[in-house]
Amino acid sequence: MTWLLVAVVTVAALVIGTWSAFRLSPWPLVLLIRHLPALSGEALNDRLAGLVPDGVASVVDERYDDADRDAYLDVFRPAGSAALPTIVWVHGGAFIAGTRLDIRNYLRILADRGFTTVGVEYSHAPERRYPTPILQVTAALRYLQQHADRLGVDPDRIVLAGDSAGAQIAGQTALALCDREFAAKAGLPLVPPAVRIRATVLACGPYDLHLPDYQGQYGRFLRAIMWAYTGTKDFESDPRVACASLPQHVSAHFPPTFLTVGNGDPLRRHSVALAEALRAAGAPVDTLFYPDDHTPLLDHEYQLDVTTEAGAAALERIVAHVDAYTSAERPVRPSGPSRRGAARD
Numbered sequence: 001m002t003w004l005l006v007a008v009v010t011v012a013a014l015v016i017g018t019w020s021a022f023r024l025s026p027w028p029l030v031l032l033i034r035h036l037p038a039l040s041g042e043a044l045n046d047r048l049a050g051l052v053p054d055g056v057a058s059v060v061d062e063r064y065d066d067a068d069r070d071a072y073l074d075v076f077r078p079a080g081s082a083a084l085p086t087i088v089w090v091h092g093g094a095f096i097a098g099t100r101l102d103i104r105n106y107l108r109i110l111a112d113r114g115f116t117t118v119g120v121e122y123s124h125a126p127e128r129r130y131p132t133p134i135l136q137v138t139a140a141l142r143y144l145q146q147h148a149d150r151l152g153v154d155p156d157r158i159v160l161a162g163d164s165a166g167a168q169i170a171g172q173t174a175l176a177l178c179d180r181e182f183a184a185k186a187g188l189p190l191v192p193p194a195v196r197i198r199a200t201v202l203a204c205g206p207y208d209l210h211l212p213d214y215q216g217q218y219g220r221f222l223r224a225i226m227w228a229y230t231g232t233k234d235f236e237s238d239p240r241v242a243c244a245s246l247p248q249h250v251s252a253h254f255p256p257t258f259l260t261v262g263n264g265d266p267l268r269r270h271s272v273a274l275a276e277a278l279r280a281a282g283a284p285v286d287t288l289f290y291p292d293d294h295t296p297l298l299d300h301e302y303q304l305d306v307t308t309e310a311g312a313a314a315l316e317r318i319v320a321h322v323d324a325y326t327s328a329e330r331p332v333r334p335s336g337p338s339r340r341g342a343a344r345d
Contacts (some may be wrong), residue, residue, distance in 0.1 A: 020264060046105075048305075060075075061073060073119060077111050077115070078154040083220070085154055086157060091103050091163065095229040124230065129228075130230050134172055142165050145194055171202050174255055187240055203301070210286070257285045259287045262302040265300045271287075271289065
């Protein structure tokens with residue numbers, strides 16, 4: 001009987017301890033979420049290896065800030081090329097996972113289309129919190145400007161891009177660099193680099209913090225991530241964090257944007273909301289959205305898999321968007337209305 005009592009008390013203590021840990025810190029869920037296969041792009045990166053063309057030069061593991069242990073970037077471009085329009089890409093991973101290594105082959109494939117592509121590493125939450133990634137991407141842009149000739153970067157033709165959490169980071173960085181009033185309101189102590197953000201490419205991102213329903217299993221997943229990223233459990237009422245919700249703050253200053261998301265992506269509403277906000281603000285926006293009944297169902301990050309018809313189509317649209325806003329003849333801002341995707345909401 002004594003041993004039974006000890007066992008019951010031990011199990012009860014473990015249950016209470018686990019329950020308390022999940023309520024008092026985002027760490028328990030973060031540690032579980034980090035190891036989800038869905039947050040790793042390693043398998044897809046390996047699958048794309050066979051599609052990487054010959055003749056793409058690489059500079060990998062370049063450190064863009066000696067004082068920051070996480071500050072590394074990779075650069076890819078056609079071998080022997082001079083400075084090219086440059087796509088600076090911020091990887092996904094729900095703010096708590098992921099790495100630029102997961103998109104190396106995707107960026108090599110994209111570079112072969114006539115660009116310099118850059119994969120930027122940033123720090124994970126909750127080890128380091130918002131707005132650290134915004135500051136790190138800005139530091140990477142300054143580094144690219146300072147080493148433009150060596151790396152084949154054209155600092156006058158920069159496109160900021162990202163997928164998933166990286167899309168939110170890229171979008172907020174672009175907004176802060178192009179709208180100093182917003183940067184001041186958001187409390188972002190940025191030292192703007194002398195680069196010109198010509199456009200953005202944003203895929204499958206969580207842009208609107210007011211949209212998610214933080215109930216149920218998926219809601220707990222989102223809440224743990226935002227708690228980890230922002231450092232506050234009550235992030236919904238934090239005025240500092242509110243500036244990370246892009247649809248409420250974009251203006252006509254925002255660069256011309258290409259937005260895409262799959263019809264099976266649980267974050268689909270975020271892309272729709274951002275597209276509507278950009279159009280209302282008078283900022284050019286092009287979208288590749290898919291109707292609810294599109295088959296096959298396109299899940300989160302569908303665009304990275306260029307072995308599929310939809311992924312290949314997204315790649316072509318990204319190339320067209322970047323070309324349109326970085327060609328030497330193209331003005332920084334278009335004079336006419338933006339083109340919108342045929343497959344859209």
